[in-house]
Amino acid sequence: MTQRLFFDCDTGIDDSVALLYLLxxxxxxxxxxxxxxxxxxxxxxxxxxxxxxxxxGRPDIAVHVGSPAPLVADLMTTEDTHGPLGVGHAELPTPTITPSPVDAADAWIEAAHAHDGELVGLATGPLTNLAIAIRRDPTLPSRLRRLVIMGGAFHAHGNTTAVSEWNVAVDPEAAAEVFAAFGTAGAPAPIVCSLDLTEQVVMTPDHLVRLAAAAGSTPLECPDADDERGTRSVADNEIVRHLTDALRFYFEFHHDHEDGYFAHLHDPFAAMVALDPGLVETIPAHVGVELTGTLTRGMTVADERWMPAGPNARIATGADVDAVFDELTERIGTFARSLAHR
Structure with missing residues (x-):
């Protein structure tokens, strides 16, 4: 059965992989x-x-421009993690297609009304657009079939501050408003893929080789920590070439900061959960966001007893990571192969 999905993202290397997986x-x-x-x-x-x-080959999918800034805070970006253009070392062709005139918040609302009770929402960036949409239409949460959010850190350190995960840290007010909205009657509790779990989704160069092999791409390239920085791919498959250039940057970033030549694929994991929630074990919780703490602004706080307010989220706690990469590499690799032969 076809699943209808609305994707909100801040693309981004791992957002790019998530988009390719969805396509x-x-x-x-x-x-x-x-x-x-x-x-x-x-x-x-x-x-x-x-x-x-x-x-x-999907110019038919509408892209909607969102707010240029968070609800309250000044925008912070992370080109050191994702490269000056957000896709690492990749140099994507300048698009000839243009974005929709409908802004992102209105697009959320229109999609939810057009597919009332069917729409799967996936948010892998700050929740600014969704928060604005809910302000404009408070019925939006109850119209979704499911919402999956990549964000937060509960029993893990943050990756932006000691306690805050990036997507929440960029716009804590938006995250707070979204979680509060899904505490209302009739709104499905969003599944939250936090750093507690997504940092276990570790992509290695070997996974990239498997993906390229599934695509039939040559030569098979295996990025290595000893390679010259910024080495460019010569793969004959265009998707694999751009993906390798993007992920090499991500490998280099993680190597510099965490002493491992790998990449955390937060967003593709959330995309997979959006399509198949059975991939993860979850626990109910009432999630709030700290907005004023000098040291804790942007911290996601989960009351796993959810008293007295009741649960407004389900936090993903476990998954078969090997199966995740089997699915991810085969799907994207096969897709890249099909594009090369169109």
């Missing part, structure tokens, strides 16, 4: 993509989304 799924209809400011500014996010869609 590789023939049982998924992406009804719209919202660009949110986060990893890079919103105009760069939009260009990346349009470029990937055009490369993949």
């Amino acid at each position: 590789a799924r023939p049982d998924v209809e992406i009804v719209g993509i919202a660009s949110t400011a986060g990893n890079v500014p919103v105009d760069v996010v939009t260009a990346n989304n349009l470029a990937w869609l055009e490369l993949c």
Whole structure:
């Protein structure tokens, strides 16, 4: 059965992998993509989304431009993690297609009304667009079939401050408003893929080789920590070439900061959960966001007893990571192969 999905992202290297995975799924209809400011500014996010869609032969999917700034805070971006254009060392072709005139918040609302009770929402960036949409239409949460959020850190250290995960740290007020909205009657509790679990989804160069092999790409390249920084891929498959250049940057970043030549694939994991919640074990919790603490602003706080307010989220706690990579590499690799022969 076809699943209709609305994707809100701040593309981003791992957002790019998530988008390719969604495009590789023939049982998924992406009804719209919202660009949110986060990893890079919103105009760069939009260009990346349009470029990937055009490369993949999907100019029919509408891309909607979101707010250029968080609800309250000044925008912070992370080009050191994702590269100056958000896609690492990759140089995507300049898109010839243009974004929709409908802004991201209105696009959320229109999609939820058009597919009332059917729409799967996936947010892998700051929650600014979704928060604005809910302000405009408070019925939106109750119209979704499911919402999956990549964000937060509960029993793990943050990756932006000691306690805050990036997507929440960029716009804590938006995250707080979204979680509060899903505490209302009739709104499905979102599944939250936090750092507690997503930092276990570790991609290695070997996974990239498996993906390239599934694509039939040559030569098979295996990035290595001893390679010269910024080494460019010569793969004959265009998708594999750009993906290798993007992920090499991500490997280099993690190597510099965590002493491991690998990459955490937070967003593709959340995309997989959005399509198949059975992939993860979850626990109910009432999630709130700290907004005023000098040391704790942006911290996600989970009351796993959910008293007295009741649960407003389900936190993902476990998954078969090997199976995740089997699915991810095979799907994207096969998709890249099909594009090379179109």
